[in-house]
Amino acid sequence: MRYLGFLLLLGLFSYQPAPKFPTKLSDYGLFQGKLQDQIPVIGVTPYELISPLFSDYAHKLRFVQLPAGQSVAYNPDSVFQFPVGTRIAKTFYYPIDERKPESGRRIMETRILSHEATGWVALPYIWNEEQTEAYLEVAGGTSLVEFKNMQGKKQQVNYVVPNMNQCKGCHERDGMMTPIGPSARQMNASMRYAHGEENQLDYWSRTNQLTNVPGTRPKFVSYIDEGAPLNERVKAYLDINCAHCHNPKGPAKSSGLFLDYRYYGTTAYGIMKSPVAAGRGSGGLSYDIVAGKPAESILLYRMNSQDPGVMMPEMSRTIIHQEGVALIREWIKSIH
Known part of the structure; x- marks a missing residue:
């Protein structure tokens, strides 16, 4: 330690402390009211994907928070390039009965992607049994969950929450972490907002979150749509x-x-x-x-x-x- 201090004094070594992240999901201030209701505060935008990644039949809620006053430049081909300071939250849950949404749900984890100055960081937050809070677990975890599917059959899943390093296994591009889902082709569809239905790209453009959005945009079909080619x-x-x-x-x-x-x-x-x-x-x-x-x-x-x-x-x-x-x-x- 004395040698490290000597190098610091000489300016030959720059010590950068590890970034500190909240230990509880509620500390981010992304949601209002009861945390489990997942109602975003003003400035946090929900979004949906037309064809989402399969994750052991888990359902997902997605949200993005851009830094104040900043926006994303539209591009037609790749995942949107979000500015430093962006946070993306993805909550994984299972309905108790997929045929009856009113029967409730079991929330498993909320994954935070935080765009730091050094790049994207993936942070897994695991929900407690009471469904009142989620806690940062960098090592991930597993939990057995039961639910009934659309056919009324009971299903069991040993749900796995990946650790921080495993997240990099999917979210890597050119050796750097990056989001996977939010792109023009995946978001060119209507979503229900508080004011009603609106195309997501149009909404993001109207609210100054996405710039230079053209009238013609690429669009995926839903892979579960049997009527699509x-x-x-x-x-x-x-x-x-x-x-x-x-x-x-x-x-x-x-x-x-x-x-x-x-x-x-x-x-x-x-x-x-x-x-x-x-x-x-x-x-x-x-x-x-x-x-x-x-x-x-x-x-x-x-x-x-x-x-x-x-x-x-x-x-x-x-x-x-x-x-x-x-x-x-x-x-x-x-x-x-």
Whole structure:
């Protein structure tokens, strides 16, 4: 310590203390009234995604708080580039009965993405049993939750809250953490606000949170919309569930499998593409996607697994997304 002090006096070493973050979710002041009601204060904006990431069937509430007087520049292609000082909150919960929203819900965690001067930081806050407060748990945690789905069947999930380092596994682009969801193509849809329904991009523009918004904007379909074109549903599904890693700047870039929607139809999208160092994750199969043959496609094999050494995505799920598997299986069958 004496040597460190000597270096500090000489100006040869700059000591930067670790940033301090609130230990309780309520300390952020993002919500008014009862914390569990998740009613944002003025200056905190709720938002929704057209095709959200699958997270073991958890439902999500999303909010963003921009620094006072600042806005975001519109861009049509990538996640919005939020200014330093932005906070994004994502609350994960399960309805007690999906058929009866009035029956209540169990909130599992609220994840805060805080844009610091040194970059984005992910902070997991786990809710207590009383559902009155959430506490920072940098090591994450697990909790068993039960709920009834839309078919009235009882479901059990061993819900996993990732630790701070695991969050980086999905939120990394060019070695830096970044948000995944809020983009023009994901938010070009109406949402119910206190004043009524309004397109989210129009609302953000009208309230000076988003600048230079054009009249024509890209738009994803919802991948659960069976009335939408199959290829559009697939592009939306793989983009949000896989492309945050499988892109030229993501953690899985060395695989050469790029599932960003803009690569649809290319060899990099996986059709008749051999895997790169997949190991036992390939299941002994030869290609990422074999046209017309789901059972011979590595992509579907890994989606349909719960083996930690095989399953994809590696994060955000512990169970199989049955509807997602069915969608990709139908799509692969349709490829000629």
